[in-house]
Amino acid sequence: MVVLIGAGAIIVGMTDPIEDTASSRPWTRRSATVWAAARADYLAGGSAAEVCERHGLSLSTFRWRARTEGWRLADQPHGAVVEPQEADDLAFADAHPPCNAAEMARLAWSNASRAMRDGKLIEARGWSRLHVDLEKMARDDRQRLRTYAKWAEHPANAGFIPTTPPYRPMEED
Template identity: 35%
Template sequence: MDDQATNTGRQVVPEAVWETVKADYLAGLSGPDCCRRHGVSLSALRNRAAREGWRRSDQPWIPPQSLDPWDEGRILEERICGNLDLIEWGELSGVAEGRMMRAVLRGDSAEFMRWHKVAEIIEVREAELRRWAEEEEVRKFHIRQRARDIEAEEAEPDSGDYLDSEFAESLEEQGPVRGFRITRDGELVRVKPREVDDADLSSPSLGDEEEAGPG
């Protein structure tokens, strides 16, 4: 029977609960966390540990794992097998929000504020990446549009060289527009036929080989 419970008239903690507390404590869970998890007081835990000789140093060494088995971050890391390239920023937001909620349930306001700040930083980072992706799409669109304009200005009426609507779809799917490249000054220039044929093998140097398109 717990001495503290006897002296104060409080309800006695069952031995089965103390066995679970002992197992968690010896497994590495901190005293305050053990108390919150099992509803015992810290002073009672310390008295019990001293009386029964709970010593972590007597336990076999196990690599530390501070996360709960059901922690969102731990589950995510196991799913990707440690490959960070597979993680989306939205998944990190979910981890931060899950830990915020757990902190509230545990009554740990400091931990809640830490993860709230992390969630805000992740949200800002997500917004930056979305903005960058949108700007990159706009830039590519203008490059393709300028290439069409140059083709149209150079082509004779009804010539097969003009980028008509049938060919436009395939052009949209291309990366760099075939037949053009961007100079160091950001100008879209026509590449001579010989350079186009060699483009897959080498990157032509910028210089006399370039002919700036009209306009």
């Protein structure tokens, strides 16, 4: 059976509905509470697709609202995405600033654990992703140190070997 819908023809089987499925989708308007929760999850580190699936939102509408309302990650001022830390955490961080990839990876894992305990799963996922990236950098650094140790076995290479581990520069405000 052929049914004409709009400008095109659709071949319909015995079990297929006759109405046009694209025009039969209901339009739904989400509450401000749903959008606020979606925004918070997105800024905590969730991907747009993940947040949309969790809150039942259209990906294109989500991206449009994020762009027009200015809450894309690119629209946030430096440091505005992460929640402020407690005074004790800041004092510890100031006393022991991470200076290489391995120490920063341990700090990221610690923050992921804290977020998990607090029930902030999307934030924990963001910290976990950062931990994975930093662990890769730490592995590269360890490999570089092994290479330096091999170079040190030959006296002719002494002038080319760094005297400190391969620290990465820290960003400052």
